[in-house]
Amino acid sequence: MKEKLIAIRKKAIQFRKKIKLSLTQLYLTCFGVFVATFLFILISPIIFGGNYSYAEAKVNEHYPINNGVELALIKKEYNPEKQFMRLDFSIEKSNSNSNLSNIEYQISSQYIKDRKQLDVEVTKVNDNYVVAIIKGIPEGYSVLSTTIKPEYVHPELEKVDDLNDREVKIYVNENNKIENNELKIGTENQYQIEYISYQQKEIEQQIEESKKEISKNNLAIEEVNKTIKKLESEMSYQTESEKFTTQNDVNSNKTKIQQFEEKIDLANQNIDELNEKMNLLEDKKEAIN
Known part of the structure; x- marks a missing residue:
């Protein structure tokens, strides 16, 4: 057992x-x-060459390159037949201390797959507009990494070389939405005209914003007038002290209307100036042509 x-x-x-x-x-x-x-x-x-880990550069997204200057990608198009990509950049300054004419831009581009450096043709159309043509990009490139390095042409003219070691890196994922078989490499004059068209689109947006401001203030005036009418109708059934208080409310609302009307006048003036600017830019286009 x-x-x-x-x-x-x-x-x-x-x-x-x-x-x-x-x-x-x-x-x-x-x-x-x-x-x-x-x-x-x-x-x-x-x-x-997967592209899911690289954030796509968005059109009109701004990147600061120093305390007073910002760079924005405003166009990205790819011609698969001619195997080149075009990237357009707008440069704007937020203060008068920045001298855009003293800044040049070194632009390099490579595949994420094999880090192969590509041929990049950079055209500084004017102080506010730079066009980069990246050549030799076959279909299947997956992700393109582009580095924009601003440099002072004459750093000795600046109090501080605040562009030293500054750069902006963007990624463009392969996407048929940016494909354009009609895309061509242009001349400097053609780029100038396109920049003017870009300025005009910006102005059109500003005009629309001013029109919205006018509509908003007109609506506010309508609502305040309703309030005034209601207050005045109640005064027939009020005591003298109540009438005094109500009249103050009426006067206060009338002041609000004046303020809204002033905003409308300013918006209309702004629209007039913007329309004038549009016409001047159109004249500039014709002069370039």
Whole structure:
């Protein structure tokens, strides 16, 4: 009987060892699969040129290049037939201390896949507009990394070289939305005309904003007039002291109307100036042509 118990105990111990070994193997297998999956996800963009880990550069997104100057990507188009991409940048300054004419732009571009440097043709159309033509980009480029490095032409003329080590890096993912088989490499005059068209679109947006401001203030005047009418109708049934308080409210609302009317006048003046600017830009276009 004793021998049977010992045998049963030995079998139980062996069974527990087998289970423990199986669980250990299962754990190691699962851990190995997890590590392999993680490594695959980590290196797959490098191997396959995946673009999901690179934030797409948005049109009209602004990037500061120093305390007084901002750069914005305003156009990105790709011609798959001619295998080149065009990136247009607008440069604006927020204070009078910045001298845009003393800034030049070094632009480099490469594939994320193999880091191959591409041929980039940079045209500084004027102080506010730069066009970059990136050549030799076949379909399947996946992600294009472009670095814009501003530099002073004459740093000795600046109090501080605040552009030293400054750069803006943007990514363009392969996307048929930016494809344009009609896209051509233009001349400096053609780029000038396109920049003027860009300015005109900006002005059109400003005009629309001013019109919205006028509509908003006209609506406000209508609502205030309703309030005044209601207050004045109640005065027939008020005591003298109540009338005094109500009249003050009426006068206060009339002051509000005057303020709204002043805002409308300013908006109309702004629209007139913007329309004049539009016409002058159109004349400038014709002069370039």
